[in-house]
Amino acid sequence: MGILTFTSDYGLSDHYVAAVKGAVYSQLPEARIVDVTHLVSPFDTKEAAYHIRQVFRYFPKGSVHLIGVNADHSDKAPHRLVAFEGHYFVGADNGVFSLILDREPDAVYDINLPYDNDILTFPVLHLLVKVACHLLRGGTPEVIGRKVEGIKRSEPVRPITDADSIRGHIIHVDAFGNLITDITQSLFREIGRGRAYTIRLRLEKHHIKELSTHYHDAEEGRTVALFNTGGLLEVAINGGAPGSGGGVASLLGLTKGDLVLVVFHD
Amino acid sequence: MGILTFTSDYGLSDHYVAAVKGAVYSQLPEARIVDVTHLVSPFDTKEAAYHIRQVFRYFPKGSVHLIGVNADHSDKAPHRLVAFEGHYFVGADNGVFSLILDREPDAVYDINLPYDNDILTFPVLHLLVKVACHLLRGGTPEVIGRKVEGIKRSEPVRPITDADSIRGHIIHVDAFGNLITDITQSLFREIGRGRAYTIRLRLEKHHIKELSTHYHDAEEGRTVALFNTGGLLEVAINGGAPGSGGGVASLLGLTKGDLVLVVFHD
Amino acid sequence: MGILTFTSDYGLSDHYVAAVKGAVYSQLPEARIVDVTHLVSPFDTKEAAYHIRQVFRYFPKGSVHLIGVNADHSDKAPHRLVAFEGHYFVGADNGVFSLILDREPDAVYDINLPYDNDILTFPVLHLLVKVACHLLRGGTPEVIGRKVEGIKRSEPVRPITDADSIRGHIIHVDAFGNLITDITQSLFREIGRGRAYTIRLRLEKHHIKELSTHYHDAEEGRTVALFNTGGLLEVAINGGAPGSGGGVASLLGLTKGDLVLVVFHD
Numbered sequence: 001m002g003i004l005t006f007t008s009d010y011g012l013s014d015h016y017v018a019a020v021k022g023a024v025y026s027q028l029p030e031a032r033i034v035d036v037t038h039l040v041s042p043f044d045t046k047e048a049a050y051h052i053r054q055v056f057r058y059f060p061k062g063s064v065h066l067i068g069v070n071a072d073h074s075d076k077a078p079h080r081l082v083a084f085e086g087h088y089f090v091g092a093d094n095g096v097f098s099l100i101l102d103r104e105p106d107a108v109y110d111i112n113l114p115y116d117n118d119i120l121t122f123p124v125l126h127l128l129v130k131v132a133c134h135l136l137r138g139g140t141p142e143v144i145g146r147k148v149e150g151i152k153r154s155e156p157v158r159p160i161t162d163a164d165s166i167r168g169h170i171i172h173v174d175a176f177g178n179l180i181t182d183i184t185q186s187l188f189r190e191i192g193r194g195r196a197y198t199i200r201l202r203l204e205k206h207h208i209k210e211l212s213t214h215y216h217d218a219e220e221g222r223t224v225a226l227f228n229t230g231g232l233l234e235v236a237i238n239g240g241a242p243g244s245g246g247g248v249a250s251l252l253g254l255t256k257g258d259l260v261l262v263v264f265h266d
Numbered sequence: 267m268g269i270l271t272f273t274s275d276y277g278l279s280d281h282y283v284a285a286v287k288g289a290v291y292s293q294l295p296e297a298r299i300v301d302v303t304h305l306v307s308p309f310d311t312k313e314a315a316y317h318i319r320q321v322f323r324y325f326p327k328g329s330v331h332l333i334g335v336n337a338d339h340s341d342k343a344p345h346r347l348v349a350f351e352g353h354y355f356v357g358a359d360n361g362v363f364s365l366i367l368d369r370e371p372d373a374v375y376d377i378n379l380p381y382d383n384d385i386l387t388f389p390v391l392h393l394l395v396k397v398a399c400h401l402l403r404g405g406t407p408e409v410i411g412r413k414v415e416g417i418k419r420s421e422p423v424r425p426i427t428d429a430d431s432i433r434g435h436i437i438h439v440d441a442f443g444n445l446i447t448d449i450t451q452s453l454f455r456e457i458g459r460g461r462a463y464t465i466r467l468r469l470e471k472h473h474i475k476e477l478s479t480h481y482h483d484a485e486e487g488r489t490v491a492l493f494n495t496g497g498l499l500e501v502a503i504n505g506g507a508p509g510s511g512g513g514v515a516s517l518l519g520l521t522k523g524d525l526v527l528v529v530f531h532d
Numbered sequence: 533m534g535i536l537t538f539t540s541d542y543g544l545s546d547h548y549v550a551a552v553k554g555a556v557y558s559q560l561p562e563a564r565i566v567d568v569t570h571l572v573s574p575f576d577t578k579e580a581a582y583h584i585r586q587v588f589r590y591f592p593k594g595s596v597h598l599i600g601v602n603a604d605h606s607d608k609a610p611h612r613l614v615a616f617e618g619h620y621f622v623g624a625d626n627g628v629f630s631l632i633l634d635r636e637p638d639a640v641y642d643i644n645l646p647y648d649n650d651i652l653t654f655p656v657l658h659l660l661v662k663v664a665c666h667l668l669r670g671g672t673p674e675v676i677g678r679k680v681e682g683i684k685r686s687e688p689v690r691p692i693t694d695a696d697s698i699r700g701h702i703i704h705v706d707a708f709g710n711l712i713t714d715i716t717q718s719l720f721r722e723i724g725r726g727r728a729y730t731i732r733l734r735l736e737k738h739h740i741k742e743l744s745t746h747y748h749d750a751e752e753g754r755t756v757a758l759f760n761t762g763g764l765l766e767v768a769i770n771g772g773a774p775g776s777g778g779g780v781a782s783l784l785g786l787t788k789g790d791l792v793l794v795v796f797h798d
Contacts, residue, residue, distance in 0.1 A: 003557050005550065011441025012278065012544065013305035015321040018271065019495075021300045022324030025269050029298075029326070032561075034553045039545035042442055042506045042513075055547040058554030058657075060561070072482050120479045122495045125324075175543025176574055213652045216604050229551075229654045240574050247574075277707025278544065279571035281587040284537065285761075287566045288590030291535050295564075295592070308708055308772045308779075338748050386745045388761045391590075 002088075003059045004132055007036040007048050008068030008124070020068070020125055027133040034059070038068075045070050046156065049099030050172055054230045056087055056100070064132045065100075067091030068124045079111040079123065081131060081141055082151060088135050090128050095154025105151060112145035157257075159183055161191050166262040168233065173256055176236065177247015181260045183233040192264050199225050200261040201235060201252055208235070215239075223248055233260070268353075269325050270398055273302040273314050274334030274390070286334070286391055293399040300325070304334075311336050312422065315365030316438055320496045322353055322366070330398045331366075333357030334390045345377035345389065347397060347407055348417060354401050356394050361420025371417060378411035423523075425449055427457050432528040434499065439522055442506065443513015447526045449499040458530045465491050466527040467501060467518055474501070481505075489514055499526070534619075535591050536664055539568040539580050540600030540656070552600070552657050559665040566591070570600075577602050578688065581631030582704055586762045588619055588632070596664045597632075599623030600656045611643035611655065613663060613673055614683060620667050622660050627686025637683060644677035689789075691715055693723050698794040700765065705788055708768065709779015713792045715765040724796050731757050732793040733767060733784055740767070747771075755780055765792070 004024060010016040017038050024031050036055055040048045048069040056065055070092060073079045077094035083106045089097055090111075097105065116126040131144055141147075159168040159182055168183035179201075199208040208225045218224035220239040228234040241251045249255065270290060276282040283304050290297050302321055306314045314335040322331055336358060339345045343360035349372045355363055356377075363371065382392040397410055407413075425434040425448055434449035445467075465474040474491045484490035486505040494500040507517045515521065536556060542548040549570050556563050568587055572580045580601040588597055602624060605611045609626035615638045621629055622643075629637065648658040663676055673679075691700040691714055700715035711733075731740040740757045750756035752771040760766040773783045781787065 001561075003554065005554070009442075013303055014440045015302050015317040016440075018300050018302040018317075019321050019324045022269065022271070022321060022326075022329075025298065025300070026324065026326045029267075032557065034550050034557070036547050036550040037545055051547040051550075055551050055554060058551045058558065060554075060558045063554075072480055074480075074482055119493075119495045121481060121492055125495060174546045174548075176541075214604055214606075215653060216606055226653055227651075229651045229657060275708075279569055280706045281568050281583040282706075284566050284568040284583075285587050285590045288535065288537070288587060288592075288595075291564065291566070292590065292592045295533075338746055340746075340748055385759075385761045387747060387758055391761060 001030065001032070001136055001138075002062030002064060004031055004033045004136060005036050005052075005056070005059060005063060005065045006033060006038075006068065007040065007052055007065070008038045009040040009042045009044065009048070010038045010068060012038055020066075020129060023125055023129045024133060027129065028136055031133070031136060040069050043070055045094055045096045045154070046099060047172070049096050052089070053100045053102075057085075059087070061086030062136075064088045064090060064135045066124065066128060066132050067096055069096070070094050071124050071128065073123055077152070079127065080148075080151070081109045081111055081135070081144055083107040083141060088141075090131050090135075092123075093152045095152045097151045098153050099156060107141065108148050108151055109141045109145040110148050157182070159187060161187065163191070164264050166191055168260045168262070170254060170256055170258045170260060173247075173249045173254075176240065177249040177251075178234055178236040179248055179254060179260070180228065180230075181233045181235070183260065183262065185227040185231045185233075188227070188233065188262065192262075195264040195266060197262055197264050199233075199235070200263065201254060202258070206252060233262075235260070267296065267298070267402055267404075268328030268330060270297055270299045270402060271302050271318075271322070271325060271329060271331045272299060272304075272334065273306065273318055273331070274304045275306040275308045275310065275314070276304045276334060278304055286332075286395060289391055289395045290399060293395065294402055297399070297402060306335050309336055311360055311362045311420070312365060313438070315362050318355070319366045319368075323351075325353070327352030328402075330354045330356060330401045332390065332394060332398050333362055335362070336360050337390050337394065339389055343418070345393065346414075346417070347375045347377055347401070347410055349373040349407060354407075356397050356401075358389075359418045361418045363417045364419045365422060373407065374414050374417055375407045375411040376414050423448070425453060427453065429457070430530050432457055434526045434528070436520060436522055436524045436526060439513075439515045439520075442502065443515040443517075444500055444502040445515055445520055445526070446494065446496075447499045447501070449526065449528060451493040451497045451499075454493070454499065454528065458528075461530040461532060463528055463530045465499075465501070466529065467520060468524070472518060499528075501526070533562065533564070533668055533670075534594030534596060536563055536565045536668060537568050537584075537588070537591060537595060537597045538565060538570075538600065539572065539584055539597070540570045541572040541574045541576065541580070542570045542600060544570055552598075552661060555657055555661045556665060559661065560668055563665070563668060572601050575602055577626055577628045577686070578631060579704070581628050584621070585632045585634075589617075591619070593618030594668075596620045596622060596667045598656065598660060598664050599628055601628070602626050603656050603660065605655055609684070611659065612680075612683065613641045613643055613667070613676055615639040615673060620673075622663050622667075624655075625684045627684045629683045630685045631688060639673065640680050640683055641673045641677040642680050689714070691719060693719065695723075696796050698723055700792045700794070702786060702788055702790045702792060705779075705781045705786075708772065709781040709783075710766055710768040711780055711786055711792070712760065712762075713765045713767070715792065715794060717759040717763045717765075720759070720765065720794065724794075727796040727798060729794055729796050731765075731767070732795065733786060734790070738784060765794075767792070
């Protein structure tokens with residue numbers, strides 16, 4: 001049986017996550033549940049998608065990924081079940097699915113089941129848990145809803161490239177203060193064609209001229225750039241910013257959305 | 267086998283929660299444990315009770331709810347096991363049980379087992395885990411202690427009503443900044459008798475004249491009132507406070523204990 | 533099968549912990565995983581060791597303790613597997629093992645397996661998970677690497693004693709603001725030989741002349757000293773600092789590293 005992963009913006013100080021787990025275990029005693037994170041910034045679909053996109057392939061095929069961020073149903077965001085590479089994603093189709101997947105989904109279904117009760121404010125608890133448990137039990141999607149074509153597109157900002165440069169963005173600052181960018185290793189190779197490069201943060205102020213393979217390739221307290229396990233260009237400080245334990249984000253005053261420029265030299 | 271739920275004020279940065287889980291698995295390898303929350307405000311029995319009261323019914327019958335807030339035994343707060351609607355609650359009877367249950371318990375037992383060792387500062391770990399595992403295994407409460415009558419009463423502040431109004435209170439502010447009140451849907455119906463109403467926050471300043479069924483019934487950034495899945499009147503902002511992601515609590519400067527007034531109009 | 537415990541400084545807002553759990557379940561579907569804490573201060577090997585040292589014996593023999601703090605491999609910190617009292621500890625040997633164990637390990641192995649891929653920045657995910665799963669399955673350490681002698685020594689600051697006093701240190705401040713010291717009960721007994729004593733915090737300012745067995749031996753809001761379940765001298769405030777819920781640390785302005793003096797009187 002697959003794993004149920006659960007991502008939300010419910011926080012950790014309330015009982016909401018536990019309510020969902022209780023409902024899962026009540027329906028499927030042998031379920032295994034893994035929290036991705038419940039500290040997604042409130043209502044931040046993109047942040048939820050980032051985490052799920054980065055993590056889902058570590059779970060076995062047959063896993064169900066429950067998305068508890070902006071999960072309210074509306075005409076613009078119907079409850080859907082999306083199949084992709086042997087994984088299921090369950091939530092409201094507010095664009096989150098398109099941000100998770102890197103190509104077209106294998107199948108999409110409108111969820112067409114009744115709620116458990118007449119309370120419509122917590123669809124994860126009163127509707128989507130039921131869908132997730134059905135799928136984990138090996139049930140077919142067809143029982144749950146009607147197959148539809150396509151998902152709502154939500155276009156993320158993407159790197160802008162020309163023959164000699166990539167203008168990317170910081171898409172996440174992790175708990176270490178590491179900067180994760182939207183510059184993929186494949187894009188870097190495609191545009192770079194093996195040439196030398198300069199990675200510039202804050203436009204002109206900070207330069208990195210060499211990619212590393214370990215965080216500790218730089219001296220402790222020095223900046224290091226590498227492609228992380230998700231294939232994304234990441235800028236970090238080996239061992240954290242000196243004296244603070246913090247990271248490159250606080251040291252350089254950088255935040256989500258800021259530009260990262262890669263210039264290739266002949 | 268039921269689930270073991272665990273609620274505490276131990277926080278998430280220490281090993282205390284893990285110690286308890288290790289002790290559970292050592293005694294009962296097949297246990298399933300769900301954290302309700304470990305971020306209860308330190309020593310806040312009422313907050314612990316609020317979460318457990320709201321969540322316990324989502325778990326299957328036979329579940330044991332371990333209460334790790336003010337769990338020290340004393341003459342005024344003996345260790346007890348309370349049976350209610352097929353669920354067990356285990357902790358120190360400092361009033362927490364009466365705040366969790368909405369009617370008399372089915373049975374109450376004084377816990378009468380020895381500690382695992384002579385360390386008396388961590389009874390959850392060295393005594394109550396043993397009780398919980400015994401119950402999860404299907405053991406009878408009689409083995410654990412002596413049946414007693416009644417539990418310690420802790421009277422929460424309750425709404426004050428007259429023929430045309432309910433004067434309730436904010437009993438919790440959740441991680442979204444949503445305001446949860448002690449005004450139940452049944453009380454609202456009983457006093458309201460289908461009449462129009464005005465919900466007033468901060469006494470006169472903020473009015474809501476319509477209950478919603480979804481958070482997004484209001485426009486994004488606007489206040490919405492609804493009865494939540496726990497049957498309690500809740501005031502929220504659809505999508506959080508504009509620009510902050512925060513909620514109605516920070517926007518209106520409201521906090522736990524503040525009044526919420528419902529006035530019914532003929 | 534033993535439990536996999538997992539300790540890291542990954543925080544709770546990222547997907548890193550979930551990635552590791554997904555990889556574990558993919559290799560070992562029946563694994564049971566317990567988080568010790570993921571809120572270790574970034575790169576703080578000593579803090580990670582403190583938590584693991586305090587908690588590991590609550591888990592059944594055969595458990596594997598995965599250490600995700602400073603887990604990068606280097607010549608000075610090779611990936612190792614350490615066997616001790618029927619438990620396994622897996623991480624980079626940066627001194628953390630010597631801080632966890634209170635005597636020589638039973639066996640030490642250099643981990644000698646290939647990574648899952650050519651990404652070297654996340655060895656917990658791409659290498660150490662494989663080691664942990666092998667051990668949990670009951671596999672022998674010999675398959676994983678070469679037996680070596682000894683581990684890297686990291687000498688913690690220890691109490692300084694003379695015939696009539698112990699000069700210890702605060703080694704941890706927990707989420708309650710309780711002060712945990714490096715003064716063990718056995719050292720206290722050895723030096724104290726049953727004599728009266730004064731425990732001094734902040735050198736001369738605050739005195740405690742009696743050890744307690746419960747937090748509530750002191751009146752609410754008053755300071756209490758006791759030997760905790762880990763056998764360490766701990767100073768707390770019964771019920772937290774008045775009005776704040778905080779603890780003795782904030783009340784007295786004490787922090788990790790500060791001195792605690794015990795003077796014995798004839």
